[in-house]
Amino acid sequence: MTNSVALPEVRALTLWQPWASAMAYGTKRIENRRWATDYRGWVLIHAGLTLDRQAYDLPLARPFLKRPQPRGAIVAVSRLVDCHENDGYCTLWSTPGQWHWEFTDLRTLARPLPWPGARGLWTPTPQLIASVREVIAHA
Numbered sequence: 001m002t003n004s005v006a007l008p009e010v011r012a013l014t015l016w017q018p019w020a021s022a023m024a025y026g027t028k029r030i031e032n033r034r035w036a037t038d039y040r041g042w043v044l045i046h047a048g049l050t051l052d053r054q055a056y057d058l059p060l061a062r063p064f065l066k067r068p069q070p071r072g073a074i075v076a077v078s079r080l081v082d083c084h085e086n087d088g089y090c091t092l093w094s095t096p097g098q099w100h101w102e103f104t105d106l107r108t109l110a111r112p113l114p115w116p117g118a119r120g121l122w123t124p125t126p127q128l129i130a131s132v133r134e135v136i137a138h139a
Contacts, residue, residue, distance in 0.1 A: 011080075012044035012124045014117035017071060018055050018064035020047035022093075024076035024108045026064060030091050032098035036083050037121055043103070044124055044132060045076040046117040060092060073112035074132055078103040109135050 015023065015031065022028035023045055047070045055061035082102040090100050113131055115124075124132075 009041045010044065010124060010129055011039055011041070011121045012046050012074070012117070012128075013121055014046040014048040014119070016048050016050045016052040017069040018061050019052065020045055020075055021064040021067065021069050022061065023078070023103070023106065025067070028060075028093045029078075029103045029106070030093040031101040031103065032093075032095040033101060034098060036085075036099045037080075037101070038083075039121060040080055040082075043078055043080045043121075044074050044128070045078055045106075046115065047071050047073055047075045047112065048117050070112035072116065073114045074109060074128070075112050076106055076108045077132060077136070078106040107136060110138070111135060 013031065019028065019031070023031070024047075049071050051069070052061075055065060080101055081104050082100075084100055084102075086094065086096050086098060086100060090102075094100050109132065113128075113135055115128055
């Protein structure tokens with residue numbers, strides 16, 4: 001996230017664990033949602049307080065269940081570049097019947113930044129954006 005990113009262009013998305021960790025510390029670059037968005041741009045990746053219990057049954061999630069999982073914190077920044085219906089060609093992280101949100105340019109924060117999340121694609125406060133920029137600048 002560069003200083004040229006305008007504040008209104010930044011959004012945030014809360015993911016349940018271990019999916020936030022899979023994105024921040026792993027190879028997950030597709031987020032599956034029941035709804036689409038026209039937004040494209042920088043997104044703060046927020047690790048929610050909720051743990052997806054179904055993840056214990058999924059081989060892709062197991063490595064992230066063995067490590068500490070930050071909760072209630074911003075863990076990464078990424079660029080949302082596309083949102084499309086299931087096309088059968090995405091990645092192992094794609095779920096059939098869901099909208100696939102494609103992320104690139106991921107930057108993991110050097111330390112999780114505690115912050116309450118919200119539902120949907122939410123607008124972070126200028127204070128939160130400034131705090132994220134500070135953490136990235138001192139990485």
